[in-house]
Amino acid sequence: MPISAIGNNTSASCRCRIPAQAGIQGVKRWRLRPWAPACAGARIGSKHESGFTLTELMVVLVILGILASAMVFVMPDPRGRLIDEGEAFAARAHAAQEAAIVEMQDVALWVSPAGYGFERYDGEGWTAIGRPPFQDRQWPEDVAVTVAQQDGERTRVVFDATGLNGPLDVTLARDESSVSIAIGADGTIRVDG
Known part of the structure; x- marks a missing residue:
């Protein structure tokens, strides 16, 4: 029925x-x-x-x-994708490299397990750059950061006016995924993940 x-x-x-x-x-x-x-x-x-x-x-x-x-x-992961964090870091490093060449002034990128930032050498010492995109950044809380060339609390890479710099390898890890950012001595920046 x-x-x-x-x-x-x-x-x-x-x-x-x-x-x-x-x-x-x-x-x-x-x-x-x-x-x-x-x-x-x-x-x-x-x-x-x-x-x-x-x-x-x-x-x-x-x-x-x-x-x-x-x-x-x-629905995306509310924490954001790890590769996006690595690409943002690489883009800022590339912008610092370009700024050093254009302004003919040394620019440094410092990296620590807590975050990263940019400094400029003004002839007397290193001073923080406060303008975008060079403000100091903190890594997300759930990301483990490993720096291959760790020398103390902060590792510094200096971009000079010719575009050359020291090498730097940074690895970001979360859960089972990881992203590797490699800055070569010739100025190339590569993101793998």
Whole structure:
């Protein structure tokens, strides 16, 4: 027996109305007959009753469930991708290298397990560069940083006006993934991960 969202008529006598013979003075009379497939779509009750069948509601719920589960797989990692962090570091290092060549002034990149930053040599000493993109940056908390040429708390690489510098290898690791950033002595910067 079909069930609909507007209710279920459990009366065994009749399920749909069909016109009877014309009555007195042309007034139609209605008689009720037992349910049959031919009147399965007929309305029961008043003209204003409407609703969805249980099957239609279940189909909608299944579609919503599929869409919700697809959204879980599409959502990005809230921590960000590790390769993006490595590429941002490499882009800033490249900008420092370009600034040293254009301004004809030594620019240093310092790296530590806590973060990295940029300094400029003004003839008397190294001073921090505070303008974008050279502000000091902190590594994300869940990223382990390894510097191959570690010499104390901070490792410094100096970009000179000719574009040459000392080599630097930095590895970023999170969970099972890792990204390696290599700055070559000839000025090349490579990101692998």
